[in-house]
Amino acid sequence: MRHLLILLLVGTTLAAGEHKHPVGATAGVASLDVCVDGVTTHLLLAVIAPNQPARVEHRSSTDGGATWSAPVVIDVGALPKAPARHNDLQIAARSEQVLATWSTSGSGFMDSGPLVTAVSHDGGRTWSRGANPADDGNDKGHSFVDVTADGAGRLHAVWLDGRSGKQGLITSASEDNGRSWRPNRVLDARTCECCWNTVISDGDSVAVLYRAFAPRDMRLIFSHDRGATWNDGFAAGAFNWAIEGCPHVGGGLGWSGPETKRMLHAVVWTGADGVAGVHHLMTSDGGRTWSAPHPFPIPRARQASVTGDGDRVVVTCTADDGSGAGVWSQISDDGGMSWGLPQRLSEVDTQVAHPKTVTTTQGIRVFWTSKVGEGAWTWEMGKF
Secondary structure: OOOOOEEEEOOOOOOOOOOOOOOOOOOEEEEEEEEEEOOEEEEEEEEEOOOOOOEEEEEEEOOOOOOOOOOEEOOOOOOOOOOOHHHOOEEEEEOOEEEEEEEEEOOOHHHEEEEEEEEEOOOOOOOEEOOOOOOOOOOOOOEEEEEEEOOOOOEEEEEEEOOOOOOEEEEEEEOOOOOOOOOOEEEEOOEOOOOOOEEEEEOOEEEEEEEEOOOOOEEEEEEOOOOOOOOOOEEOOOOOOOOOOOOOOOOEEEEEOOOOOOEEEEEEEEOOOOOOEEEEEEEOOOOOOOOOOEEOOOOOOOOEEEEEEOOEEEEEEEEEOOOOEEEEEEEEOOOOOOOOOOEEOOOOOOEEEEEEEEEEOOEEEEEEEEEOOOOOEEEEEEEO
């Protein structure tokens, strides 16, 4: 079946300046995150310009990204520390309650510091400072945060910090829209040092995907009761990849299927010999059992995201078929059992970074950042 993709180029174009991070941004959009709540899609950006501090912006759309609200600058007195696509600022929403969060400067490695939150009670029109989810009371590095809102409106945050003596995975929850947070829980006291984490919710279920320490496979931790209890975690793709060092690559999670039979999909990256690249897996029992890994069929696949809409599942990632790195997709119309041919979404001769795929009431959308030549990084959106 042929799938139609409409590509929209939107974004910010700023003059070139000096800024360094892994995707090579010199100006423009340095961070991007997106979430969907009902009919509303929320977009959170960090934008950089020469000799200026990063500017945090929120926009929203109620028509699947066809039109967007004017950007609202979020200023709560603590700027993000070196925003970059491998450590994006994060956003979650439920009804008119919206939470944005990021890491700011502190006394940690490379001046990394504590978490900052901004909360809005009117859908993103106005913002104020929220509480810090971390309760360890220090200003060292708290990074690779992600947030989600469950079916009852409880917010869940996960991040990495070193309170256990080594880098570990921490979680907390808020029942008052970010004004306060519950006592922290260590989900894993020893993790990979600097791969991004993903947390996703569906009704009462909350799932966290992160990179373990030994072996350096991705791992899923699951809660069936909105974070009150958690399982011990299971490998999401047991590749038994044994390395010393951090690959700087996380993964993605997404749901599909009817309410009576929800399927959780994961996309993971491994550097294991013979199977290096992005793989799709799915589970219906919180990670105890998984489907066989389905490798993305384009070489050098790396930064990946996944989402579902009914029986349709869409995987997106960066990959290189020999014409240069681009954003690619692969679609399944039977819940992940079989897959169509991969499609390139981005233009040739553009630099690209970190697609994020979400399900809106108007269909599936994918967002990423791109750069042409020496120009500024912009954000783009594709429709399926």
